[in-house]
Amino acid sequence: MARVYNFSAGPSMLPESVLRSAQAELLEYGSSGQSVMEMSHRSAVFDDILQQTKQRLRRVLSIPDNYKIGFIQGGASTQFAMVPLNLMTTGTADYIVTGNFSKRAAKEAQKFGTVNVIANTADCNYTAIPDVTKLTYSLNASYVHICENNTIFGTRYTHLPQPEGIPLVSDMSSCILSRPTDVSKYGLIYFGVQKNVAPAGMAIAIVREDLLGKAPSNVPDMLNYTTLLDADSMYNTPPCWCIYMTGLVLRWIEEEIGGLEKMEQLNERKAQLLYDYLDGQDFFKNSVNKPDRSIMNVVFTSPTPELDALFCKQAAQQGFVNLKGHRLVGGMRASIYNAMPEQGVVDLISFMKEFAAKNG
Ligand SMILES: Cc1ncc(COP(=O)(O)O)c(C=O)c1O
Known part of the structure; x- marks a missing residue:
């Protein structure tokens, strides 16, 4: 077998030892007599996988207790809508556009309220990140949204916007788990898992508790963070295989890499x-x-x-x-x-x- 070096932007390479663990457990997980692909998401054995995965993510990223973790279908693009649907309580939010995905996130949010694009680096073809200390943030913004690593243009933030009293929302799809992150600087972090975390098919959201419970009642249940997180990502059938693979990758980071x-x-x-x-x-x-x-x-x-x-x-x-x-x-x-x-x-x-x- 000759494995290639795969430089794909996502889905991307997974650690070989993780693939081998998944292969070894493919037919029978533990002594359950079944594959993770087959087991009921309500079974004790799967609940253990879910809880272990959540605990590992909390440990690896040092997620404070006042943040909840959700495993959500629909990829990062669904988060572009979920963020304004749940968090745009003042009817307006600030967006910093530094590439294609933050542009798409801003466009999606416009469907639900007023979007202030407070910086846009299109003029330099997205080859730079603006100086976030020099931007004017809107006083009534519900949040400020960034895409922390721009997968297409090869840029990343080295400093985070921290406007007084306005929660920071960050799309970390292509940089999550690449380095330590001070989660307390954010109101909400989301990421599609298909780059640094797991196979495609899921996003993870890490949400500060005080931001929950404010979505209007006409927000569909499947797009409501509170509904999904209150049910511990079990409101409906979760992406079980992706959750399991996330756990294996986190174990690799903790035990083989060393954090x-x-x-x-x-x-x-x-x-x-x-x-x-x-x-x-x-x-x-x-x-x-x-x-x-x-x-x-x-x-x-x-x-x-x-x-x-x-x-x-x-x-x-x-x-x-x-x-x-x-x-x-x-x-x-x-x-x-x-x-x-x-x-x-x-x-x-x-x-x-x-x-x-x-x-x-
Ligand atoms: C930074 C970033 N945000 C969002 C997306 C969209 O993710 P998805 O395909 O999971 O919706 C991508 C996909 O590559 C991305 O790189």
Whole structure:
């Protein structure tokens, strides 16, 4: 078996040891006589998986007691609607647009109230993050929404907006669990799990308790955080397999990696290797404002679109797959999430050097 280095932006690589654990337990979980895929979500054995997964997430991310955790279907895009439906109590919210997903989140929220886009980096083609200390926040905003790591454009926030009295809502789909996070700085964190956490099919929301219970009564139950969280993610049949896989990945972070500080060191080192290489040559270019560079998604271009296409084709032949950039940006994107081994980055850089030498 030859596993490739998969640089996909999501769904993405999962740690090999996690896949092996899932494989070993596929036919029979513990001594239950059944697969996790088959068991009733109301059974004691599944309830134990759910509780363990929640406890691990709370431990790994140091989630304070006054935050609730929900496992929710519909991906991160459904959260674009759930956030305003549940939290826009003043009828208005501030959005910072730094890429495609925050743009979509703002557009979705407009259906439910007044959206103030207080900063938009479209002018520089989303290659930078605004200085959040210089923005004017609306006094009556119910919350301020950001996308903390811009998967498509390869940028990330290094400082968080903290306007007095206004909760911060963050889409952390492509950076969650990549480094320690001070959850107390947020009112609500949400993320699709298909990058750093589990296979596709679920989002997780971490919600400060005082923000719950305020949705208007016409909000559908399945889009109401309070309904879902009060039922401990069991209001209906939850995405059982995704919850189980989340637990395995969290166990990997805790027991094999050694926690989020260690995870961050590994991620910083991988990103540094790639950025150092990019900065030390002229064939490939990364046009992101340096302080805002993502450590998860590294975007770059070669001198021409034809060479970009050739690069992706030849890279795939060598076992480096899914390097094509998003259609909005072109070029290449190496998504180097938690599960990408450092060796994958080292080998990619060797391939890039060879390619540049042959085509420069
Ligand atoms: C930062 C970010 N937010 C939201 C989404 C949308 O997620 P989903 O496909 O789970 O709806 C993505 C998907 O790649 C993303 O990267």
